[in-house]
Amino acid sequence: MKLIKIIICVVLLCVLQTSSYAILNLELTKGVDRAIPIAVVPFQFQGNQQLPLDITTIISQDLQNSGRFKLLDVKAIQQTPSNMNNVDFQYWKDKNVDDLVFGKIESFGNNKYKISFSLLNIYKHFKKKSFFNASPVLAKKTYVVTAKDLRKLAHKISDIIYEKLTGERGIFSTKIAYILVTRMLNQPRKYSLIISDADGYNPRAILTSSQPIMSPAWSPNGKSIAYVSFENRRAALFVSNVATGKRRLITNFPGINGAPAWSPDGKHLAVVLSKNGGAKIFLVGLHGGKLSQLTNGWLVDTEPCFSPDGKSILFTSDRAGSPQIYLRDLASGSLRRLTFVGNYNARASFTSDKKNIIMLHRDQGSFNIAIQDLQTGVVTVLAGACDNQSPSIAPNGHMVIYASHDSKNDNGLLALVSTDGKVRLSLPETKGEVREPAWGPFNSK
């Protein structure tokens, strides 16, 4: 039964896929069993020019790829309402649809579009005759945008639908950053730091280099990205403004300058420097440049990550003999080891509720993305079987993006898994090797 559902999802995806080119194409490989059945009716279009973008398809793909919805096949839709008056609730009830989305697009001159949409709950209509007048309308909005903002608006509508129906904030308007490495035969390798929409559209390089770029990290306000660049044949830490491309050098000490992590208030970066010997964690003030050393000793401390309240820092250390995760309280300086399962745990980050950490976890030789419940200590593998690396959590705490090694083509791909392990997506990349994804915050530009 599950297999049939997966096949249906994949077939739906193929049906709904537009012909427009995207570098990263999402392929849902596993969805939740109890997906919400929803119908997204093709938005009615009024205008003499052709619409540059298929908004209905973008919304459908967003909802489909979240794995939380089961979309009614557009071929099975024989009714196409565009306002409340022509909604035949019985028709949708018979199709076992819980919720209905429909809308209207009107084009003006001057490249402007007026878009309205409604989200109805079919079930609520049939409960109307109660003491509380329950309207089936969950959302009804109208917007006016120019052509260049059509895609952004479609994602915003997806976010509204997602939030109304799941209670969770949608991530369809967020951005991701990643490193793209291309190597053509006889050509030197090229490294690029790319920012794209969360679904892979609109990729743009904010830095290209013949030397490695690593560890992209979004600022909490989504306006800047910190990263490591080896462009001068040495490691250096930079922060680039995403909109303007302007950047500033943060550290370029001899040896390691690595693993930048932003404090939640955006005022500090935790970084790794080896200027005093081994790899140690330091705190750099972004206004004033004050440097302070947080960890000591001769063994390796790396991969710092602030807790959501900014009061403590997770980091990887091999002081116990192999990489494990530790937590340092910033106020007291106290140190606590968190991981005791397996002999390699690295690159940890908190889930937004602070109850779990996501990390890279080695189990019997293979590197997996795992989640550890901080109260019970139980470790659950979310994605294994391949060489996996660099997990990054979405700002709603529900999805994790990570890099996966495709051993068949010897290539790096990005993949997504939900923190409950139930939803899996892969993003096939054909133009090169994709590494180190970093999920941007909610208000990322």
Added chain:
Amino acid sequence: MKKLFCLSCVCVLLFGCAHQMGAIHNGSVAGTAAMVQTQGLGEVSDLQALRSLQTDAGPHNGILAVRSFYFAFDRYNVASQDYAIIQAHAQYLLQHPQKHVVIEGNTDIRGSREYNIALGQRRANAVESILRMQGVPKNQVRTVSYGAEKPISYGSTETAYSLNRRDDLRYED
């Protein structure tokens, strides 16, 4: 022998070999660059990287042409047979105080990227301390770790991994 070497270089370049070719190394792979040139070269996919070592601003005669030192999995101790070569480089640097060298540490692809940067740094530091112990002044040596970011060998075989676990000694102008 030289013709065979050139021919195999051309073959690798033409056919973009990222797969395992030829014999698998058995036993220790902590050895010298000479081993790479006669046996392992078929597995090296990024010949440009090695070529740049062969044409840098440093000595290329005899033992000094050896620029790469290999490490066992998760280890950063220099192999005993590499000491003599590194000491020869130390002597060269002492005799040529205007020459500068950068030790580039590398790891195989497995594991966390930033942790691999730290491991690569340990490998670079290990060769640096041998040079410093010979009296080479600090200003003639620097280290950089590329971790797993610049592999010269692709694939998930032990051979591919072993070729990436290395330090490269590069002379800079």
